[in-house]
Amino acid sequence: MKISEVETLFVAGWKGSGPNHWQSRWQAKLSTARRVEQKDWENPKLDDWVEQLVRDVERASKPVVLVAHSLGVATVVHAAPRMQHWVKGAYLVACPDVDDSSRVPESLRDFGPLPTSPLPFKAQLTASRSDPYCSWDRAQQLAGHWGILLQDAGESGHLNEESGQGPWPEGLISFAHFMKAL
Structure with a gap:
């Protein structure tokens, strides 16, 4: 698909x-992009x-591609069953392990447990081996549950x-490949 x-x-x-943040930088460059404002x-x-x-997805005038980071990923996977008719794909980055009390603050544990059902649209999870909020093994497990590429x-x-990924050009290249495959 084209942007x-x-x-x-x-x-x-x-x-x-x-x-x-790379999300803000990418959003500024994409003419059909907007942010979900919580x-x-x-x-x-x-x-x-x-x-x-879900409201923002339902308001879209075109098919939707989600680009989620951190707690935004947890939000997407919880909302997925309600958005399957509008969402064509989801590019997911650095999902926090909200089920692990040693990795996330108490205030974020409301987002657990993370769903374990396959996602109803094409998605990809990008994860780091040194993410303080999610182990690599857990990221592998989540991608497996959701039936998506890691x-x-x-x-x-x-x-x-904070981890030095300001514009994150490698991610933008990966996102372009993801879009091409949709």
């Missing part, structure tokens, strides 16, 4: 994605985040600005 044929919805994680970025509630995502991002931390 011009879809509406690209960016689904940010806890506290949103700042102006130097009401409360600091104190996320699963039901609220899922409802907002891309190894090497030792890249949480794949965000």
